[in-house]
Amino acid sequence: MPESARRAGGVPDATVGRLPLYLRALTSLHDRGVTSISSGELASLAGVRSTQLRKDLSHLGTYGVRGVGYEVELLAAQIAQELGLTQEWPVVIVGMGNLGRALASYGGFSDRGFRIVALVDDDPDVVGTDVEGLIVTTLDELEDSGPTVAIGVVATPSPAAQQVAERLVGMGVRSILNFAPGYLSLPEGVDVRGVDLGTELQILAFHEQRRLLAPSTHDPLRGDAEKEAMG
Numbered sequence: 001m002p003e004s005a006r007r008a009g010g011v012p013d014a015t016v017g018r019l020p021l022y023l024r025a026l027t028s029l030h031d032r033g034v035t036s037i038s039s040g041e042l043a044s045l046a047g048v049r050s051t052q053l054r055k056d057l058s059h060l061g062t063y064g065v066r067g068v069g070y071e072v073e074l075l076a077a078q079i080a081q082e083l084g085l086t087q088e089w090p091v092v093i094v095g096m097g098n099l100g101r102a103l104a105s106y107g108g109f110s111d112r113g114f115r116i117v118a119l120v121d122d123d124p125d126v127v128g129t130d131v132e133g134l135i136v137t138t139l140d141e142l143e144d145s146g147p148t149v150a151i152g153v154v155a156t157p158s159p160a161a162q163q164v165a166e167r168l169v170g171m172g173v174r175s176i177l178n179f180a181p182g183y184l185s186l187p188e189g190v191d192v193r194g195v196d197l198g199t200e201l202q203i204l205a206f207h208e209q210r211r212l213l214a215p216s217t218h219d220p221l222r223g224d225a226e227k228e229a230m231g
């Protein structure tokens with residue numbers, strides 16, 4: 001898998017986590033016809049400091065040209081290559097409830113090199129139905145005669161997630177994106193990413209609270225009346 005290769009190649013996980021931010025910014029610049037960009041501008045678009053951006057990109061052996069910056073198309077291609085996006089990754093989503101359906105209908109995955117090849121559920125009322133042009137199948141069928149899958153997305157309730165993930169791993173899946181709350185215990189060599197919007201909201205709440213407790217006079221979001229009250 002590219003993940004281990006990247007580690008072997010010395011790119012830290014934290015850097016790998018920021019590469020999609022850079023790629024998203026570069027893609028949008030490219031769509032707007034921008035051909036080169038300074039590290040400061042790119043960092044600002046990606047929401048990181050420019051020293052961080054330069055350090056991250058140096059892990060890819062990419063150093064901007066002084067006075068010119070980075071070539072947008074070239075850098076986007078380098079990052080896409082590093083992330084393994086120059087090939088298409090087949091994805092299965094398990095759990096066709098509210099979340100699974102929303103993910104299945106999101107068009108943005110295919111634009112980024114992820115093709116949803118199978119949708120799975122265990123509810124007899126759901127299995128056999130058409131979701132976004134794919135017929136929902138079962139894990140049994142997927143094991144017996146399903147397409148090759150590289151990445152498994154777990155969108156089942158939490159009690160089912162561990163077993164679902166184990167069965168995916170049994171089919172050879174080595175990368176799992178888990179939306180169900182809780183920790184998945186899987187064999188070494190399997191990459192698991194947990195997504196928890198609740199945690200993200202809590203982090204935002206933490207920063208909101210900090211702003212309320214110690215308002216900065218430079219906070220552009222603070223209303224004029226509030227600024228006047230602060231003196």
Ligand SMILES: NC(=O)c1ccc[n+]([C@@H]2O[C@H](COP(=O)([O-])OP(=O)(O)OC[C@H]3O[C@@H](n4cnc5c(N)ncnc54)[C@H](O)[C@@H]3O)[C@@H](O)[C@H]2O)c1
Nearest residue numbers: 095096097098099121122123156157158160180195196197
């Ligand atoms: N991470 C996040 O930010 C986030 C956000 C929303 C929901 N969630 C989590 O995502 C999961 C799905 O949420 P939802 O609202 O779509 O739930 P849901 O109840 O609408 O859907 C769950 C689906 O999973 C199916 N299922 C249950 N056990 C299964 C199994 N063993 N094999 C295959 N399919 C199985 C059910 O039949 C159902 O269709 C939950 O665990 C929820 O807590 C996480």
